[in-house]
Amino acid sequence: MKRTFLNLKTFATIILTAGLMTACSSDDTVPTPEPDTEEPDIAEPEEPRWITVAGAKMGDNPGDGNGGTLIYSVTSDDAKDPSVSIEPFENGFIAPSNRTARLQSSEDGSTIFNISYAGDTGGNYTKYTVEGGQTFTPTGSEVSIAPYVGTAPRWIKLFDGDQTGAAVYVSTENEFDENDKYTRTEATIGVVTLDLVNSSIKEFQEHSIPLSAEEEANGYYISRIDMPTLNAAGDKLYIGARLSKVNPDTAESDSDYEILGSKTIVLDYPSLLNPSVISSTVGHGNTNGYRSINAFLYEGSVYQANQSDPEGSHILRIGADNTYDDSYEFNLDDALGVEGAYILAWRPAANGKAVIAYRHDASAEGVAGAQGFFALADLNAKTAQKIDAIPYDPDFYLFQYQGFVVDGTEIYLTQGAVGQNGNIYVVDTETGEVTKGAELVNVAGSHFIGAW
Numbered sequence: 001m002k003r004t005f006l007n008l009k010t011f012a013t014i015i016l017t018a019g020l021m022t023a024c025s026s027d028d029t030v031p032t033p034e035p036d037t038e039e040p041d042i043a044e045p046e047e048p049r050w051i052t053v054a055g056a057k058m059g060d061n062p063g064d065g066n067g068g069t070l071i072y073s074v075t076s077d078d079a080k081d082p083s084v085s086i087e088p089f090e091n092g093f094i095a096p097s098n099r100t101a102r103l104q105s106s107e108d109g110s111t112i113f114n115i116s117y118a119g120d121t122g123g124n125y126t127k128y129t130v131e132g133g134q135t136f137t138p139t140g141s142e143v144s145i146a147p148y149v150g151t152a153p154r155w156i157k158l159f160d161g162d163q164t165g166a167a168v169y170v171s172t173e174n175e176f177d178e179n180d181k182y183t184r185t186e187a188t189i190g191v192v193t194l195d196l197v198n199s200s201i202k203e204f205q206e207h208s209i210p211l212s213a214e215e216e217a218n219g220y221y222i223s224r225i226d227m228p229t230l231n232a233a234g235d236k237l238y239i240g241a242r243l244s245k246v247n248p249d250t251a252e253s254d255s256d257y258e259i260l261g262s263k264t265i266v267l268d269y270p271s272l273l274n275p276s277v278i279s280s281t282v283g284h285g286n287t288n289g290y291r292s293i294n295a296f297l298y299e300g301s302v303y304q305a306n307q308s309d310p311e312g313s314h315i316l317r318i319g320a321d322n323t324y325d326d327s328y329e330f331n332l333d334d335a336l337g338v339e340g341a342y343i344l345a346w347r348p349a350a351n352g353k354a355v356i357a358y359r360h361d362a363s364a365e366g367v368a369g370a371q372g373f374f375a376l377a378d379l380n381a382k383t384a385q386k387i388d389a390i391p392y393d394p395d396f397y398l399f400q401y402q403g404f405v406v407d408g409t410e411i412y413l414t415q416g417a418v419g420q421n422g423n424i425y426v427v428d429t430e431t432g433e434v435t436k437g438a439e440l441v442n443v444a445g446s447h448f449i450g451a452w
Contacts, residue, residue, distance in 0.1 A: 048075035049407050050109040050130045052452040053414055053424065055088040056100050056400060058445030063368020063397050063418040065447065069101035070094055071112065073130045074438060079412060079424045079451075084438040086424075089446055093134045096121055102291065103402060104157035104165070105130075105452035112136060112452060113165065113196060115145065115155050122151025125165070125194060141199045148192040148204050154226040156293055157196065164202065165194040166228035168239055170209075172221055174251050182251040184210075185221035189265065191228070191239070191272050205272035209265060211243075219246040219254060222263070226288035229295040229302055230269060236322050237272065238302060239265040240287035240294055259284045262306045262314075266322055280324040283316045285309035291402045292345030292450070298352055301325065303379055305343040305356075312341040313358065315379065328382075332358065335384035336375060344372060345450070347404035347411060352379040353429030355387075355411045357398045364394035368418050368447070372398030376432060389434035390425055393417035403450030414448040416440050422448060 052073040059066025070092030078084045095101040095112075098119025105112050109130065116124045123146025128136035145153055145167050155167035170189045177183050187209050193202040209222055223244035228237050241263045245254045262283040268274045285308040287294065295304035295318075302318040312333030319325040332341035340361030348354035354377045363370040371394050377384035395417035405412035409430045416422020424437035440448055 048077045049405075050074075050132070051076050051079040051405055051412055051424070052105060052109065052112060052130060053086060053088055053440065054095070054101075054103060054403065054449050054452065055092065055440075055442070055446055056449045057089060057443075059099075061368070062445035063366075063395075063400075063447055065100040065400050065449065067446070068094060068099070069097055069103070069449070071103070071136065072134055073132055073136075075132075076407060076412075078438060080426055080435055080437045082423065082436050082438065085441060086438050087441040089443040090441070091134050093136045096124065096126060098122060100291070100400060100449065102153075102155060103452055105403070105405075106162045109405065109452065111139070111162070113157060115153055115165075115167070118152045122146060123149070123153055125199065127196065127199075140197075143194070143199045143201065145192055145194060145201070148201070149190055155194075156227055156229075158228065158230050159297060160230060160234070162196060165196050166237065167192050167194065168225050168228060170222060170225045172223060174246065176251075182219070182246065182248050184216040185219070185246060187222040189222075189225055189239070189275075191237070191267065193270065193272070203270055203272050205267075207267075207275045209275055209277065211277065215260065217248065219248040219257075220260060221245070222265075224286075224288050225265065226290075227294040229293075229304075230297070231302060231318070231322060232297055232300045232320060235269055237267045237269040238295060238304075238318060239267070240289055240304065241265055241277075242286040242288045259308065259310050262287050262309075262316060262324075264304070264318065264324075278318070278323050280306075280316050281326045282324070282329050283309055283314035284311070285313075287316070290344070291400055292357075293347070296348050298348055298379060303348065305346055307342055312339065312360075313343040315343075315377070315382075330379070330382040332356070332375075332384060333360075335377070335382065336360070336386060338362065344398045345401040345404070346377075347406060348379060349406050349409050349411060349429045351409055351429060353377070353409070354379060355404060355413060355427055355429070356384065357401050357413075359398065366393070366395035366397055366418065368395065368397040369399050370397075372396050372401070374413065376427060376429065387427065387434060389436075390415050393420065395420065397447055400447070400449050403452045405451045412437075412451045414440060414451050416442055416448045418447045419444045424451065
């Protein structure tokens with residue numbers, strides 16, 4: 001509301017004018033102004049966001065995460081409070097899944113989406129309203145995507161306002177000529193899109209995805225796909241890919257071979273038609289990631305991590321023309337001063353600053369695998385720095401890490417070695433300040449896999 005204030009000069013002028021009017025005529029009266037009865041606008045305080053923490057329980061071996069997934073939610077205020085203690089393994093909600101659940105959350109954290117991984121319920125989609133603590137209330141109906149992509153689907157929530165999920169699979173078969181000589185490996189992909197609001201299938205397509213004739217003759221083929229991502233225009237879907245190779249002389253698996261340029265499958269969206277493959281000359285290795293979203297939209301382009309790059313993981317850029325922008329070079333080895341950097345999971349805020357979970361060749365070997373670290377990166381400056389304010393341990397295992405929470409310029413993450421207590425940490429991506437938050441109580445052999 002706009003309010004008017006009078007200065008002393010204006011006030012004196014009004015008094016003088018009123019006096020002159022009184023002197024001229026005793027019949028004239030000065031009207032009394034109506035009082036300003038409008039209340040000033042007061043901004044409503046922002047409601048704290050729900051932060052859902054997930055833990056992967058041990059199955060047979062420490063850190064394998066095969067004993068199921070438990071989730072527990074607190075407000076963002078409590079998440080930042082180191083006096084708060086969270087025990088998801090004792091008090092959490094069991095997310096339906098035979099092994100580690102593949103979780104996604106709505107952009108505001110009020111809804112959790114889950115597709116069960118493996119087992120009798122594998123491929124079942126469910127969603128829950130987050131109500132605090134272990135209370136996750138089922139909402140909407142369930143639907144199975146198993147008939148389309150199997151009982152152990154790789155899926156992700158697209159960034160389209162919590163409307164759509166996409167799941168993928170690939171199957172392969174070696175082909176031979178009439179003389180029983182290997183010719184190529186056929187890679188067939190399946191892609192299904194899921195209406196997250198109405199719990200229904202939107203579209204499904206299968207495609208053969210060939211590589212170049214030279215690549216196929218040398219035994220290369222697409223062996224795994226994951227992490228579908230929409231472009232800025234919303235008319236193309238990018239799918240990350242891993243390449244494998246057979247020895248064309250024997251058709252046996254080949255493990256010692258040249259790593260080709262990173263590749264991505266491109267489909268029309270929403271039809272999922274007209275597949276093509278684009279290649280990078282900057283990065284080499286895989287773009288399918290593992291269990292965390294591997295590509296994000298920022299300022300009109302898609303930024304994508306790669307893995308198993310001989311020169312260390314890169315952040316690659318796919319431009320508005322739906323091809324790799326090879327003028328953009330962001331190498332994590334160079335940025336961090338390490339060798340063999342491997343991006344395990346990452347997430348940028350809207351300002352282009354990102355938190356990266358990574359390991360490298362000098363990582364200690366812990367009880368479940370190589371030790372992990374967190375870094376703060378800048379997509380524009382192409383810089384990265386290890387976050388030293390977070391404690392590290394040889395058993396701090398991040399290979400199965402899935403989720404970060406982005407709230408404005410803040411990014412929430414979980415820290416805790418396998419079988420050890422840890423904490424939530426909040427990184428202010430603008431200032432680099434790190435806040436130690438709520439304690440995370442662990443149990444033997446288990447570990448935390450992120451925040452949503």
